[in-house]
Amino acid sequence: MFSHNPVLGRSSHPVVRCGQLQHLRTLKRRLAYPEAYRPVVPPQTGKKDHSSYFQRALKGWLGPKNIRGEYYRNKYYYPPQNHKPRYIVQDGQSVEDGNQPTSRSFGSKGRDPALHPFPQNLQCTTAPIISEELKLTVYEDANVRGLKTQEIAQKYGIKLARVEAIIKLYEIERSWEENNKITTDLKQFSTTMYKMFPLFNPPLQAENLTEIPTPSRTLHQRFLTISESEPFGPVDAADIFGLEPASETLTKLTQIQDHSQQNNSVVLNKVLVGKQKEGDRTAFRFSHAQSGSVGYRYGASRRDRKKDKAIGFDRVGKLVNLA
């Protein structure tokens, strides 16, 4: 397709070729706007209109504006409310006026604009949202029917961490409702957002519960010389990588464990509190510690003033140097 670039006033066919880069420096750069889906750019209105080419292109792309300031004919202006996202499609048809053909489409093949937010990255998808009913059943499964979180995860195909998060958030939501903290505006916001995302459909979209962090050893190649007749399978490969066979890991993953005890692993130091005599403003506390593991050794170099210094946060959210 041949088109005329109104900014440069000449053909906008590619001018960049190998060996011409030196020459190109003196030229103006070509504007980034693929011709295939370039909409009709409205012309400048009158002498005093100094709007740039792209500003006018944007205006054409947005479409007409009504008194309330809404681009009411633009397909993307209003959020979709049918659990079917409407992500951007590069087809030159952002404005709906009933006259344009709708058969042409550009961008990556196999892209679903209701799933892939970006035209060029098909490996990025929006996650499905857990429906309100499912959240309620998950909560009831855990608190009324007394199922273990791992059982719930298996039942609906939701990862363990997500199941725990759903239960926790549901409790927060309930307490907010009881305290009347959810205003009408907030309610409106949450329902709008909820209706914007695809719904989680348990048997079909079940998450893979057998995922484990990829063992770092398997990320590199290993070479092994074996005789041609020697059998070699996944178990042998695991042996060479120094890993347990996948079947063992799988059985460990599926076994129901009690996670409730794990969080109580706070180590308490032995503390001596000094006697506070009359007139003393301070009460001394001596906590038991191992020499070498606390404090700084005099004269030893520290990286606390370097760019990559170790930092952490204390209980009140204050930043502290760790090095």
Place this chain on the structure above:
Amino acid sequence: MPRRTQNMNSLSRGRVRSSMNKYNLFNLYKKPALTSRAKTLFQQKWTSKAETRAYHGEHLTESRWKTIFDPNLQSVAQLDASLKGLGVKPTPMALQTYAVLEKRLEFAVFRSMFASSIRQARQFILGGHVQVNGVTIKHPSFPLQSGDVFNVKPEKVLLAMGRVKPSLDQAIKTDNKQIVVWNKYVKAAKENPKEVWELKVSKPESLDPSNKIDIKASVKAHNKKLEQQMKFKQNQTTRPFVLSQILAKGNKQEVTDTAVFKSLYGEKNATKCLQAYKLLFDSKHPLVENFGAEQCESYVNKKSNEFDDAKEFKLVSSVKQILSELVKTHQEFLRVEANENKLPEDSTHIPYSPAFGSNLKFHDKLDVEKVKENEASAKVSLPWQSSLFGRIDPSKPYFTPWTPRPFIGCFAILPSHIEISFSTCHAIYLRDPVARPGHSEVISPFPSDIHERAYMFYARKGM
């Protein structure tokens, strides 16, 4: 301190940013696929890192990012992959290049859609509006761990994700414009109701899902209204009422025949009406001259023992019988008529009613000076708006009633690694985003090959 920047959403530079800005959307729309054609390897790496860094943490300086960057990329292996026996898709490891940034609080707040850009998320954090596990954290770089609950003040979220609140001047201006257009419409509808109605019906459907006209509900309302009108009319048609109507009609005309009563209860009942009138007229009853509602009622409801003679009693009973018949047939007629006018439940449009034009009311223009002095004095009652434009509650920093910000649908991407509760503005960070076969949890507009070159730029050693 974020990196200083100017004209972030420049249309000619055309970078894609992590922001929900309208200009950014247009930049994303017109973004051409990056090619490696006619570029040296270094040029490829450079453009790739420039493009990806413009989206992933553009507010961080290059030296800060280089200290954060971790060349060890996180991915997951699926143990049941071999059991399924399907071709396993390749894992987009390169998309994990910027995964280390996603654990920062500012990124998580933006990804949970509690802020409209990363820079805004930073401002919310620095302003003390964000808490992690109930503790206010004022550091945008706070690294989240799995299981951390974070929340943003709902008012800030509504501000970020809602429409911009118009200033008082803007609101008055908009409303006066709307009122002018509305009055024009009402005037036209009063002059040519039929034409305006047809124009209204043929108008293309609104793209706004909140503005969709529910045909089913309006059909129901239409039918209900008809039913109510019918009930009212049925209750009105009583024997005294019918009698007074007949007498009024008969007394108006000099000559009394069936033609006179045609307009009352139809052609069929005209003879009955005449019969009743004749009975009273011939006996020279005082009621013929004086046919008020009260007199008719007392006449009809007179008990049998209250009459002076048998003749009068006979007259009354014959008149009453005719009236009862008339009432019965007319009530039936009303019922049938209403049922005929009712719309079927699956009808697709509301029929034109002649009262359409006259039902519309003109709206007074707002007095600018008066409203500026006292905002509460503004009285707006348009069919779609009951108060000043976007300022039902002027104390709120966002457009009230809350309306989603423009083009929000294109940027609303639900992250896989965060579980969000929109109604409480709380979210739980489940884990650092990972890559699995065919899917990456890191949200990025750029494909894997661009990330690969960016990774090569920073890892130096290649992949």
